[in-house]
Amino acid sequence: MTVRRVEIEERVLKRNEAIAAGIRDRLAADGVVAYNLVSSPGSGKTLLLERTLERLGGELEIAVIAGDVQTENDAERLANHTEKLVQAVVTGGGCHLDARQVEAALARIDLALTDLILIENVGNLVCPAGFDLGEAAKVVIFSVTEGEDKPAKYPQMFRRSRYAVLNKIDLLPHVTFDVDRAIAMAKEVNPEIRFFHTSALTGEGVDEWCDFLRSTVKG
Amino acid sequence: MHEMSIAVEVCRMAEAHVGRDRLANVIEVGLDVGCDAGVEVDNLEFCLEALLSNPPFGRAKPIVEQLPGDVLRMTYLELDE
Numbered sequence: 001m002t003v004r005r006v007e008i009e010e011r012v013l014k015r016n017e018a019i020a021a022g023i024r025d026r027l028a029a030d031g032v033v034a035y036n037l038v039s040s041p042g043s044g045k046t047l048l049l050e051r052t053l054e055r056l057g058g059e060l061e062i063a064v065i066a067g068d069v070q071t072e073n074d075a076e077r078l079a080n081h082t083e084k085l086v087q088a089v090v091t092g093g094g095c096h097l098d099a100r101q102v103e104a105a106l107a108r109i110d111l112a113l114t115d116l117i118l119i120e121n122v123g124n125l126v127c128p129a130g131f132d133l134g135e136a137a138k139v140v141i142f143s144v145t146e147g148e149d150k151p152a153k154y155p156q157m158f159r160r161s162r163y164a165v166l167n168k169i170d171l172l173p174h175v176t177f178d179v180d181r182a183i184a185m186a187k188e189v190n191p192e193i194r195f196f197h198t199s200a201l202t203g204e205g206v207d208e209w210c211d212f213l214r215s216t217v218k219g
Numbered sequence: 220m221h222e223m224s225i226a227v228e229v230c231r232m233a234e235a236h237v238g239r240d241r242l243a244n245v246i247e248v249g250l251d252v253g254c255d256a257g258v259e260v261d262n263l264e265f266c267l268e269a270l271l272s273n274p275p276f277g278r279a280k281p282i283v284e285q286l287p288g289d290v291l292r293m294t295y296l297e298l299d300e
Contacts, residue, residue, distance in 0.1 A: 006236060006296040012228055013291060127221035130257045156257040190254050
């Protein structure tokens with residue numbers, strides 16, 4: 001019996017990264033911009049998506065890839081607003097989307113006829129941070145009912161997100177959430193992060209969010 | 220619980236490197252995990268211990284080295300042949 005050592009030095013997520021790079025190339029070739037929307041459960045992500053589709057659906061070709069742990073409820077809600085909806089996966093307990101699932105979903109989207117893809121990740125502020133889906137950027141959505149220390153508690157997610165949407169701002173008069181402190185905590189882990197302030201319920205701030213999305217989509 | 224996804228990927232990589240028939244001979248799986256990798260090391264070890272002690276593996280143990288940064292890589296496999 002001899003002990004033999006095989007040197008490997010290989011990134012564990014290399015396969016996911018390779019698929020994500022392929023997705024990024026395909027999207028770039030067709031001029032499609034994709035955002036990976038990450039959040040905790042109950043942040044209002046699906047309602048924000050509905051409002052976004054209501055406002056931009058008439059002028060942009062938007063596809064939505066929806067991931068969910070168990071139900072197709074979100075997909076059913078979103079289906080009322082776009083014909084280009086792909087239920088990427090009901091993960092059956094899985095805590096994040098990976099690039100392979102998005103690649104499979106893209107097979108059902110005609111990229112040549114698409115301007116923008118919004119990927120609704122599984123509601124979870126931990127696991128989706130580690131998986132590149134080939135998106136242009138991650139957008140972290142959190143709400144004023146969650147506590148302003150979310151960026152300090154989940155630094156990876158805020159570090160890896162280029163944009164943050166602070167949602168449910170209509171509730172600010174009724175909660176103790178300190179907006180400045182939340183932003184300061186987010187900037188501490190990611191100085192470049194850009195904030196949007198929205199109430200998907202009342203529509204406040206949603207125009208600015210939609211203006212941003214529109215501005216990043218190439219004519 | 221993405222640690223389980225990572226553990227499963229580690230097992231897949233081991234199979235790719237040494238072949239399924241030799242997985243039972245693997246005694247150590249070396250990993251570097253950065254403190255900013257977004258991976259809970261205890262949890263990853265727990266998941267790997269569960270996977271590596273069952274067929275097609277036999278008695279492999281995960282050996283995790285914690286490093287600064289966001290590195291997450293398999294560094295070596297040790298086989299008893």
